Amino acid sequence: LFKRLGTIAPSFNLNCHIIMENNLLKYSKYNSIISLGDKLSVLYNSKEDKSLIFRKEKEHLFSQLPEKLKNLDLGIFENLKNIGAIVSEDRDELQEVIQKSKEIDNADDSYRLIINPTMNCNFKCWYCYESHIENSKLSNPTIQKICNLIDNILLSNKNLKTFDLSFFGGEPLMYYSSTSVPLIDYYRTKYLTHKDIDFTISFTSNGYLLNDKILGHLLKGNESKHFQITLDGGREEHNKVRVAKRKGGSYDKILSAVKTLIENDIEVILRVNYTSETLASTYEILNDISGIPEESRKNLKISYHRVWQDNGNNLKTEQTSKQIISDFKKANFAVSDNELLDNLNNPCYADKKNEAVINYNGDVFKCTARDFSETNKYGEILEDGSINWNEKIETWENIKIQSKACQNCRILPICGGGCHQINLEAKGMDICQMGFDNEKKDEIILNRISHIFDFVNEQQ
Structure with a gap:
């Protein structure tokens, strides 16, 4: 029912920054854009678990560099910053996700x-x-x-x-x-x-x-x-x-x-x-x-x-x-x-x-x-x-989020790269540990977005 339009991360990670408030800014690598029908689309950031729904006619703005986006539509630019879709250039988002994973696993x-x-x-x-x-x-x-x-x-x-x-x-x-x-x-x-x-x-x-x-x-x-x-x-x-x-x-x-x-x-x-x-x-x-x-x-x-x-x-x-x-x-x-x-x-x-x-x-x-x-x-x-x-426990403890497929995945902050056992069995294979294709990832994102709105409605 939903057609995937793609993610902005692969296109904008290179030379995609501006000087703003003395900081270089870039697009988050955990952004995805998905169509919601003829009139609306949604940008979802999996690291912050936040989304921005926008009208289709605004879609062309998301192919622009952050500097141009700011000049074309300051409102959308600020919204993207607020949901973590635009971040400081010096942020190593992958290492932040890995560190969070380790902290949770080692609690x-x-x-x-x-x-x-x-x-x-x-x-x-x-x-x-x-x-x-x-x-x-x-x-x-x-x-x-x-x-x-x-x-x-x-x-x-x-x-x-x-x-x-x-x-x-x-x-x-x-x-x-x-x-x-x-x-x-x-x-x-x-x-x-x-x-x-x-x-x-x-x-x-x-x-x-x-x-x-x-x-x-x-x-x-x-x-x-x-x-x-x-x-x-x-x-x-x-x-x-x-x-x-x-x-x-x-x-x-x-x-x-x-x-x-x-x-x-x-x-x-x-x-x-x-x-x-x-x-x-x-x-x-x-x-x-x-x-x-x-x-x-x-x-x-x-x-x-x-x-x-x-x-x-x-x-x-x-x-x-x-x-x-x-x-x-x-x-x-x-x-x-x-x-x-x-x-x-x-x-x-x-x-x-x-x-x-x-x-x-x-x-x-x-x-x-x-x-x-x-x-x-x-x-x-x-x-x-x-x-x-035994000696296998060290491999167990350090096996998660080691494949390039996981490290470059736009939904890593919610997927976590699969469990230790799955990673262990797929060791050396540069593939999604969970077997997700892009269509499945979009489905997962849409489920998350639905959950966000359901939660907000319950609180109101």
């Missing part, structure tokens, strides 16, 4: 400790990338090492404001009493002596094994609690993927667990995994949760994700998913906006220096979106609770 005010209590699972989903290991679970010595690690984290991070103890896997509700209970109980002993820290507990689970005993233990603590639970379509499609031994399938039991959690003030992200073939069936989920009371809905957020192996009809699938998401919103359910790119300011949790994944056997990883193999291992936890990082 010491939060810590996320992810535990894999087991790599076993009660389901065998066809798209799962993990190698399930039967009878695998945390041993008592490894549990003690993790308790020591919790002490070390609290001791060495004096600026800590938030601490999240997160359980992954495998299915983390398996062996709950012997693995998760001792860790949670020890974690809870720290609350009184660290009252200035916001402690949270979270689970990435299929929800099927939730029972009264587990719920009762979770509710004993006064910390914030969060679950991410997945459905794989409507009842029939979901039950084909998550086959349960009990009669009737797993769909209703999992949905019942979701309702139980949110009724007990435990926040749940209901992740809906879909393919082009199963997407239409997810309308059933909306019908099946429509009776949830308003007071419980505040604890529920819907998040749609296409299974990465699916490559069906992209345009039709995308249109259908947008319509379904819109219907969820109209029904007064909160929906996470996965299309709103803001990865530099809100990077993946695995990008953070203060994050570690402890596998059931004591191996340490960074990313949970890859299998927990020896190849992806970054270290091991020692007896005293310290982590012995």
Whole structure:
């Protein structure tokens, strides 16, 4: 629907400056101009996340050097300065973005400790990338090492404001009493002596094994609690993927667990995994949760994700998913906006220096979106609770925004150059780490602009 007119950055970075108030000025390298139809266009600056909408007949002004632009239309010139589209010649915008990225990734005010209590699972989903290991679970010595690690984290991070103890896997509700209970109980002993820290507990689970005993233990603590639970379509499609031994399938039991959690003030992200073939069936989920009371809905957020192996009809699938998401919103359910790119300011949790994944056997990883193999291992936890990082951690920490494609990209300040893992896998390739073409970048910008105006309207 929108025709890309191009960016002004490539054309104006060379010899594109004037002397103004004793400063040389140039166009920002993070400017884009996009048509909004027959009468309007928009200039968006991704570094400041600001935009200027102007009439089409003014468009020719943006091909002028800043000095001439100032003489031709002082108002537009001043507006461009105000939104960061014209900056001082001595500004190294790229280094500013890189520095901001490093500061966010290296922030010491939060810590996320992810535990894999087991790599076993009660389901065998066809798209799962993990190698399930039967009878695998945390041993008592490894549990003690993790308790020591919790002490070390609290001791060495004096600026800590938030601490999240997160359980992954495998299915983390398996062996709950012997693995998760001792860790949670020890974690809870720290609350009184660290009252200035916001402690949270979270689970990435299929929800099927939730029972009264587990719920009762979770509710004993006064910390914030969060679950991410997945459905794989409507009842029939979901039950084909998550086959349960009990009669009737797993769909209703999992949905019942979701309702139980949110009724007990435990926040749940209901992740809906879909393919082009199963997407239409997810309308059933909306019908099946429509009776949830308003007071419980505040604890529920819907998040749609296409299974990465699916490559069906992209345009039709995308249109259908947008319509379904819109219907969820109209029904007064909160929906996470996965299309709103803001990865530099809100990077993946695995990008953070203060994050570690402890596998059931004591191996340490960074990313949970890859299998927990020896190849992806970054270290091991020692007896005293310290982590012995291997030599790969240095590459991990310095891999982001290294490709020329990222460094020259007009949306780098909102994209952030992709996560560490993606950069690592694309090392040496001078390509967009996210696979975005110019049309996709314009779509991302238009989503950002829409978000800006929606936010302004909400504040008024």
